[in-house]
Amino acid sequence: MADAGAGRPVVYLFGSGAGVVSGIGGAVRAGLGRGWDVAVGLTPVAREWLAAQVPEVEELTGHPVKSAYRRPGQPDVLPPADAVLFAPATFNSVNALALGLTSSWVAGYAAEAVGRGVPVLLMPCVNTALAAHPQFPRSLAALREAGVQVLFGEGAFVPNEPGAAAPYPWDVALDAVDRALEARRRGEGRAR
Template sequence: MSQPSLRPRPVVYLFASAAPPALQLPDVVRRARRRGWDIAVGLTPTARDWLEDRVPELEELTGYPVKSAYRRPGQPDVLPPADAVLFAPATFNSVNSMAAGITSSWVVGCAAESPGKGIPVLVMPCVNSALAAHPQFARSVAVLQEARMQVLYGEDGFVPNRPGERLPYPWESALAAVEQAL
């Protein structure tokens, strides 16, 4: 008879900025938990505002508080250590902030420092084609890759849509990439 695995479930931080796919987070959490992962959700302040009425549901699904602000000095961390970070959807602002090292939001700061701690970070942008055409965006994607983050952008990830167009967000590609990173 086989012994049950003593290996704990991997902890994946699921971070989101304020883009329409963030509204799908409860379903994404369910899908990720079916893969055998513990999920902790982090939101930019604007994403938290967008999802305020869904925060109790997210906390019930994950068993952890939804985090969107830095803790005060001396306060304990409310989340277990991450085995991987998935930042999806990552807006134009979040991608550029991470690349520039502007960590005014907790999720951007946590994602920015995670590669330095040996934690895999996967970033799936959510930008329209007009923003993707801005020269800073390509530079920021290159900087994130240089910082040892996996950017799920282009053919195997997110493909920008036209402004105002709503196409399905490739969540399954993001989850499959996390599976590989774990």
């Protein structure tokens, strides 16, 4: 396993069951290249889809890929996060986090991180039909009001038509994390 920690900022990279989650390995490599200690969390669906990639991601990060709550009395296996990036966040994950529905570990951790003042960044991955659902803009507004940096719209993630594919803007999300970490380092970000 990689040498985890060593004074580097700890970034939790969370992904849910959107097809672009298959690119999370590249995002992990990019984060490590930026000097981060990356820990990956996946929804159960995303973990199932990426089962073949999980050992490689764990080797790269030096941390287990987490997708379930720990049992009472079990130690925490990940270092505390300095920032959380939830990308891709599906329609279900966006709404669950906004409504405080924490049936998945990633939604639960992200909800707690907001409450602890850890910077949380979220980049959805939805099509135009789901983005048009009346709950979706309400959820984005609730997340923004809670202090989550939502990377949605021009200059971030722009929804595609149903069935259409386009590259997911991982670099936009990673650059936003860099800015959040720098703001936190300077004392401008949210404190724990």
